Every structure is written in structure tokens, then in C-alpha cells.
Amino acid sequence: MAHGPAEDVNRAVATARRAFTEGPWSRMTPSERSGLVWRIGDRILERAADFAQLEALDNGKSAGVAQAVGVTWAADIFHYYAGWATKVEGRTIPVSVPWVPGAEWHAYTLREPVGVCAQIIPWNFPLLMAAFKVAPALATGNTVILKPAEQTPLTALLLGEIIQELDVPPGVFNIVTGFGEAGAALASHDDVDKVAFTGSTEVGKKIVDAARGNLNKVSLELGGKSPNIVFADADLEAAVSGSAGAWLFNHGQCCVADTRLFVEDKIFDEFTQAVADFAAQAKLGPGLGPATEVGPLIDQDQADRVTGYLRQGLADGARALTGGGRHGDTGFYVQPTVLVDVKPEFSVVREEIFGPVVVAQPFSTDDGVVRQANDTDFGLAAGVWTREHLQGPPHRPPTQGRHGLGQHVQRLRHGTPLRRVQAVRLGAGTRRGRHRSLHPGQGREHPVVRGVRPSAGLGGTASPTGASGPWCRPCTPATAPSWPRPASRSWAVGSPLRLPRASEPTACP
Numbered sequence: 001m002a003h004g005p006a007e008d009v010n011r012a013v014a015t016a017r018r019a020f021t022e023g024p025w026s027r028m029t030p031s032e033r034s035g036l037v038w039r040i041g042d043r044i045l046e047r048a049a050d051f052a053q054l055e056a057l058d059n060g061k062s063a064g065v066a067q068a069v070g071v072t073w074a075a076d077i078f079h080y081y082a083g084w085a086t087k088v089e090g091r092t093i094p095v096s097v098p099w100v101p102g103a104e105w106h107a108y109t110l111r112e113p114v115g116v117c118a119q120i121i122p123w124n125f126p127l128l129m130a131a132f133k134v135a136p137a138l139a140t141g142n143t144v145i146l147k148p149a150e151q152t153p154l155t156a157l158l159l160g161e162i163i164q165e166l167d168v169p170p171g172v173f174n175i176v177t178g179f180g181e182a183g184a185a186l187a188s189h190d191d192v193d194k195v196a197f198t199g200s201t202e203v204g205k206k207i208v209d210a211a212r213g214n215l216n217k218v219s220l221e222l223g224g225k226s227p228n229i230v231f232a233d234a235d236l237e238a239a240v241s242g243s244a245g246a247w248l249f250n251h252g253q254c255c256v257a258d259t260r261l262f263v264e265d266k267i268f269d270e271f272t273q274a275v276a277d278f279a280a281q282a283k284l285g286p287g288l289g290p291a292t293e294v295g296p297l298i299d300q301d302q303a304d305r306v307t308g309y310l311r312q313g314l315a316d317g318a319r320a321l322t323g324g325g326r327h328g329d330t331g332f333y334v335q336p337t338v339l340v341d342v343k344p345e346f347s348v349v350r351e352e353i354f355g356p357v358v359v360a361q362p363f364s365t366d367d368g369v370v371r372q373a374n375d376t377d378f379g380l381a382a383g384v385w386t387r388e389h390l391q392g393p394p395h396r397p398p399t400q401g402r403h404g405l406g407q408h409v410q411r412l413r414h415g416t417p418l419r420r421v422q423a424v425r426l427g428a429g430t431r432r433g434r435h436r437s438l439h440p441g442q443g444r445e446h447p448v449v450r451g452v453r454p455s456a457g458l459g460g461t462a463s464p465t466g467a468s469g470p471w472c473r474p475c476t477p478a479t480a481p482s483w484p485r486p487a488s489r490s491w492a493v494g495s496p497l498r499l500p501r502a503s504e505p506t507a508c509p
Contacts, residue, residue: 001150001153002177004176004178004182005182006181006182008178008182009145009176009185009186009189010185012145012175012176013145013186013189013191014191015170016116016143016145016172017115017116017143017191018171019143019171019172020113020115020116023169023170024169025143025169025171025172026141028141028169030085030086030088030141031085033138033141034082034085035082036168037082037135038082039166040078040162040163041076041077041079041082041135042075043166044071044074044078044131044159045072045075047158047162048067048071048072051067051071051158052064052066052067052070052071053288054155054158055070055071055126056287056288056295057154058151058153058154058155059124059126059152060286060287060295060296060297060298060332061250061287062287062289062292062293062295063287063288066287070127070128071127073128074127074128074130074131075131077128077132077135078131080135081135081138081139082135084140085139088111089111090108090109090110090111092106092108094107095107111140112141113140113141113142114193114217115142115143115193116142116143116145116191116192116193116194117142117144117145117193117195118145118186118187118189118192118195118196119133119144119145119195120147120183120187120195120199120207121133121146121198121199122149123151123152124250124253124255124298125250125254126153126154126155126156127155127156127159129198130146132198133196133198134146134159134173138168143171143173144172144173145174145175145176145186145192146160146175146176147175147176147177147182147186148175148177149199151298151299153177156175157177160175183197183207184210187207187210187211188211188213188214189214190214192214192216193216193217194216194217195211195216195218195219196218196219197218197219197220197221198222198255200222201222201352204222207220208220221255222255223354223378223380224255224256224257224259224378224379224380224381225259225260225350225352225376226258226260226379226381226382227258227261227372227376227383228246228261228382228383228384229262229373229383229384229385229386230243230262230263230264230267230385230386231385231386231387231389232264232266232267233387233389234385234386235385235387236271239385240275240278241278242383242385243258243358244275244278246258246383247259247261247357248282248294248356251295251296251334251355251356252306252353252355252356253297253298256381258358258381258383259357259359260349260359260373261358261360261361262360262361262363262369262372263362264362265364268362272321272360275358275360276322276338277322279322279323279336279338279356280322280323280336282294282336284327284328284333284335294356296333297334297355298332302354302355303332303333305353305355306334306353306355306356309348309351309353309355309357310323310324310334310337310357311325313342313346313347316342316343316347316348317342317343317346318339318341318346319339320338320339321338321339322336322337322338323335323336323337323338323356323357324337334355335356337357337358338358338360339357339359340359340360342360342361344375352378
């Protein structure tokens with residue numbers, strides 16, 4: 001695989017800039033962009049088996065799960081954002097100022113593409129993370145430079161092949177493969193307008209530092225240590241399988257994994273043992289194995305990291321109801337592990353492990369669970385299993401923290417707002433910088449104010465402040481339409497269908 005140095009990054013940025021400012025992409029209508037983005041989703045579905053096999057080879061995940069979840073979801077994301085291409089709108093603002101009495105103003109905001117977007121994606125969901133970043137950026141008219149993780153570049157390259165086969169203009173979508181220096185070069189590049197990054201908190205801090213010198217827009221989606229709360233009144237059969245799946249999915253290499261399990265003390269022993277029994281029955285094997293439920297971790301470094309946390313947790317006093325170490329003598333397999341007898345200060349409780357490991361802690365309804373659930377530097381998602389405690393006022397306590405509330409975090413869909421709290425300093429901000437990055441590169445909104453004298457009408461050119469300019473660029477005193485306008489004009493889909501009365505002027509064409 002090509003190791004893209006800084007020179008390749010410079011070439012990619014220059015190509016993306018030319019495509020944004022000079023090529024046909026900037027002149028393409030939103031409807032045309034919508035059609036292209038939709039067809040990308042269609043082509044992903046057509047080659048779903050190829051994408052799934054590459055995900056299994058690259059990442060180790062089950063090819064069946066990859067096709068059923070990751071590939072299908074990625075196609076759906078492109079279809080979803082294809083619809084947004086024609087729905088990015090500005091707004092008009094009724095401006096009045098006390099120092100110019102009687103003046104009338106035409107003020108509005110205009111949403112425009114950000115420009116060149118550098119998008120750096122992780123290795124745990126390579127195609128899905130690419131879709132989350134690429135689809136909204138293309139739908140809103142940006143150009144993209146995608147930097148896949150060095151461990152998992154194959155599905156990004158197949159996505160590039162698909163886009164190249166369609167009518168997407170050259171230079172709109174670019175890929176740079178390589179290691180961390182390629183991502184660093186993108187984050188610090190003066191001609192990049194936006195950086196979107198998904199990955200570890202440590203690398204996220206470096207991205208912020210690199211972008212600080214050129215004031216690039218940055219969106220981050222970093223780590224998680226999400227809580228899953230089980231009350232004694234829950235449907236325990238459903239809660240056992242759901243709670244296990246919440247940290248076993250994708251071998252635990254999932255940012256919204258519920259890796260802190262809080263169980264009401266009345267059922268703690270029974271419930272945690274049931275979760276351990278469920279996890280112990282999971283079938284470990286290679287991603288291409290048809291029966292595989294939990295595959296290997298991404299590489300040797302990650303396997304060593306996860307087993308290192310397990311050794312430290314057991315040394316601190318935690319007890320494993322199941323698992324607790326590596327699985328087998330070959331491959332990067334780690335046993336699904338349920339740890340109990342843990343304390344809040346243990347590293348297995350405080351830090352993101354990113355493997356098939358859950359720590360379980362009891363709580364009582366007298367003391368509550370909100371404080372424990374929010375006792376973390378991370379925040380991304382949450383799960384609550386209950387029948388009674390989501391009715392009326394008792395519903396409020398779980399939503400008072402940083403995590404929000406979800407019945408089962410693995411059922412999230414694009415468009416669902418995720419509240420993200422990360423241990424990152426941003427300037428003089430708080431200790432936990434807050435980021436929402438579901439829509440990277442979506443566009444920017446800036447105000448445009450044009451003043452018009454009341455007597456000037458639509459063709460007026462003088463403003464109360466002395467500035468000149470018409471209502472809008474196509475209209476001049478010579479070309480302004482005559483009134484009344486005929487009612488038989490054409491309308492685009494999504495336009496407000498309020499036709500004028502015969503004596504009522506309409507807006508500029």
C-alpha cells in the first residue's frame with residue numbers, strides 16, 4: 001500500500017482546491033449533486049459482498065455482520081444525505097436599528113460549502129466512517145481528501161473506484177493512504193478549510209494542535225466509556241442479550257460500546273452471571289468464518305493494549321466472571337471478559353479499553369445511579385433497561401448528565417444526535433470540549449445585508465448608509481420585473497407554494 005508523504009498531501013490539496021474553485025463541481029446544481037450522491041449509495045449496495053469481504057480481511061470483523069450492518073448502513077447514509085443536497089437553505093432577517101429610523105433593510109444568510117475538507121477516519125468501521133464524512137461533504141458541494149487508517153485502507157480505495165466510475169468531476173474526491181504524518185500534514189495544511197477526525201482522544205488532541213496554527217474548522221469524534229443501566233424491573237431476558245451485545249459488537253472496538261454496566265443491587269449477581277454466560281458462548285474466529293460472532297482485534301498492538309488492561313485490572317482486585325486474557329496461541333483474539341468487584345479509580349473503569357471487556361458495578365435505587373454513570377471524562381451514548389423508571393418524572397434523572405439517553409446504543413441511526421464530551425482542551429474553554437460531528441463539512445452560514453431606500457423599490461440602488469447594491473444580483477433598475485407578475489410560473493420541488501394575488505408583487509426571480 002502506498003505510503004503517502006507530505007508531498008502527496010500537497011498534491012491532493014491542490015487538486016481538491018482546483019476542483020472546488022475552477023471545475024464544474026462548483027457550478028453543479030444541488031439536484032445534480034443529489035443524484036450523484038444517491039448513485040454512490042446504489043453502487044455500494046451493488047458491490048456489498050466485495051465491501052464486506054474487504055472489511056473482514058482488513059479489520060477481522062465478521063463478513064456477514066459487515067455486510068448486514070456496516071455496508072448497508074453506509075449505502076443508506078449516502079441515500080440519506082442525497083436528500084439534503086436540495087434542502088440547505090439560508091434565511092431572511094427582519095433588521096431594524098434605532099440609529100436609522102424608518103430605514104428598511106434586506107438582510108439574509110447564505111449557506112455555502114466550506115471548501116476543501118480533510119477527513120481522517122479510523123480502523124474500526126472503515127467504510128461506515130468514510131460514509132459519515134464523505135456523504136454530507138459531497139452533498140453540500142465540498143471537495144474531499146480522505147485519509148483512511150493505515151490498517152484498513154481497502155474499502156476506502158474501493159469507494160474511490162466507485163466514485164471514479166460515476167460522473168463525479170476529477171479532483172472532487174481524493175484519497176491519501178499512509179501513516180500518521182499524512183494526517184498531520186492534512187490537519188496543518190494552510191489550504192484545507194475543514195478537518196474532520198474520528199479516532200482516539202490522544203490523536204484528537206494532536207489534530208487540534210495542528211489546526212490551531214491556521215484556524216481550520218475542526219470536528220472531532222473521539223473515545224467513549226458509555227454507561228448501560230439495568231433496573232430490576234427490566235425485561236431481563238432482553239436486557240441480558242442487549243447488554244452483552246452492547247460491548248461485544250465489533251469485538252468491543254466501537255466508540256459507543258456500553259463498557260460500564262450498572263445493575264440494580266437486587267439482581268446484580270444473577271444478572272452479571274447471565275451476561276458472563278452469554279459472552280462465554282460467543283463463537284470466536286476469523287472474519288471470513290460463517291459462524292464467527294467475535295473476531296480478532298485489529299492488530300498486535302491493540303491485542304497487547306487490551307490484555308494489558310486486563311492484567312492491570314485483575315492485579316488491582318477485579319474478578320473475571322468469564323474471560324480475562326488472550327484466546328488461543330495464534331491471532332489477535334481476546335476472550336470476552338466480564339469484570340466485577342471493580343472500584344471507580346481502577347484503570348479498567350476510567351479508561352477506554354476498546355476491546356471485548358465490560359466492567360459491572362451495582363447501584364441502589366436509594367442512592368441513584370446518575371452520579372456514577374456520569375463519573376467519566378468521556379461521554380457519547382447511554383443505555384437504560386427498565387419498565388417503570390422511564391414513566392413521568394423518574395425519566396428525568398438519567399437525562400441530566402452528559403450522555404443523553406438511549407434504549408440500546410447499538411441501534412443508533414444517522415440523524416440521531418449524539419452528545420459528545422471529550423477530554424480535550426480547546427483554547428481557553430472548559431476541560432471537556434464538546435463536539436458534534438455527525439455532519440462534517442456541511443457548510444457555513446454568513447450574513448449578507450443589502451440596504452434599500454423605501455422609495456427605491458426592487459430596483460433601488462441607494463441604502464441608508466450610502467452603500468450601493470440591488471436586492472439581488474440578477475436584478476437591476478433596467479431588468480427588474482414588472483408587476484403584477486403572472487401566476488403561471490414554474491416552481492422547484494421544495495419551494496413554498498404561496499402564489500401572489502394579482503395586485504401583490506412577488507420576490508425576485
